Amino acid sequence: MSEIDLEDLPGVGATTAEKLREAGYGTVESVATATTSDLAEAAEIGEATAKKVILAARKMADIGGFKTGRDILDKRKDIKKLSTLVPEFDELVGGGLETQAITEVYGEFGSGKSQLVHQMAVNAQLPEELGGLAGGVIYVDTENTFRPERIEQMLNGLPEGAEIGEIEEVLERIHVARAHSSDHQMLLLETARELANDLRNSDYPVRLFVIDSLTSLFRSEYAGRGTLAPRQQKLNRHMHDLLKLIDDHNAVGLVTNQVMSNPGVLFGDPTKPIGGNIVGHTATFRIYLRKSKGGKRVARLVDSPNLPEGEAAFMVEQAGLRPC
Ligand SMILES: Nc1ncnc2c1ncn2[C@@H]1O[C@H](COP(=O)(O)OP(=O)(O)OP(=O)(O)O)[C@@H](O)[C@H]1O
Incomplete structure (x- = not known):
């Protein structure tokens, strides 16, 4: 905008x-x-x-002009990686979640999407040498799933030597807004832009933008026949607003998404994300999460432009995400 x-x-x-x-x-x-x-x-x-x-x-208007391939290469040199602190998971995504890219994590109810997002909100604050981005977080919460208590557990679970301060300080660096409607959710990215600009020269500039969940409000508001096209148009604009933000701030974009079917619903493919191609084309990395035996979670990389498809397993424990 x-x-x-x-x-x-x-x-x-x-x-x-x-x-x-x-x-x-x-x-x-x-x-x-x-x-x-x-x-x-x-x-x-x-x-x-x-x-x-x-x-x-x-x-x-900021229509944007052409850049040379060299300009683009220079900008890509600024790309940083945010570690999940699970080596196998990092390897799956080429070393960590990339800045200047949107990662979409989708999966069924309870598959661990919000857990991953909470963990990244902690990890983003770590210094770069420990896999973080030494940055703050903007978190758009559409389902009231953000839990400061969970952040505290994950803070306490950080590896030895990974000090990012007391829980109060850590929570101060996570800026959470609750979205009440899809329009409100879209407007919140405007506020996010202002906030991120204000924090640009602070000790913890925003390096992670989260939308958890990207699609739930859109899905419930645009449920009837004939509403798919307007929904997709709005989602497309929303994704592009996010893309511009993460580009401006060399930040990671992390969004969660549900799959088409819910428990108890007969129709819909349980492995297909909502929003289909519109979301998929804007997200650089798509990760499908599923529960597996013994409390294991499996992350599968789907449709990456420059990485092979593959899978990584991890556990969700009290202390956060852990290797199996
Ligand atoms: N403190 C904890 N210790 C261990 N495991 C936990 C803890 N908190 C949550 N979990 C695990 O995470 C699961 C919930 O995952 P999460 O909230 O990320 O689901 P989700 O994929 O975001 O689902 P939804 O689509 O409903 O939002 C729980 O079922 C539990 O297995």
Whole structure:
């Protein structure tokens, strides 16, 4: 989303900006891509003025230009890896969860998605030499599953020598917001952007953005026939907002997702994530989690651009994620 206010556009005062917003033109980008007649009608301005506003918006909008392959290589050199502290799991994902990429973890109810996310919220705070990112965490919680008590158990379970402070300090670095609707969830990424910008030069800049669960609110709100297309469009925008955030902050994006079927439901593939390709195309890494014998969990890497498919087993214990 744009960081420029509509009011910054020449010829747009508070009243016009309000009319634009009401008509759905909330960002400079949306104005930049509007047609003259649509905008003139929406803002109740003449077509000539509308044209000027659109041209100004195109100049100001962060449309993004071309970069050379070398620029991209330089940016990729900044990529860091966040360790799960389970060697086999790290190996599966090429050394840890990557910054500048979204990792999607999906699986059935109780498969351990939230456990993994809690563990990463602790690990992100570790210094880099211990597998962390020396960073803070932004955590969007849509199902009220964040538990500070679980963070404390995992903090106490960190390996010897991995000191990240007292529990109060550790919790201070995890910024949690509860989302109440899919619209609210999307808006929270706006707040997240402001917060992450404020923390950019702090001792613990945000290096991990979590959305747990990415899809549950979308799934419950868009349940009827004919709602799939709008749902997918919104999810797509949401994923792209997240992508921009993690790119701006060289952070890890970690989202959880459910599978199509629930216990007791006859239809739906228990191995297919919600949101399908829309989520899949934006997530760089997709990990399918499942429960296995003896309390074991198995993580399977699915669809990675540069890593072989494979599996890693781990345990969820009181002290956190552990190798088997
Ligand atoms: N303190 C703990 N000690 C050991 N195991 C725990 C502890 N807390 C949770 N677990 C394990 O984690 C499981 C729950 O996993 P989690 O909450 O991550 O599920 P999930 O995949 O996020 O499911 P959902 O889709 O319902 O959110 C429990 O069934 C239990 O096996």
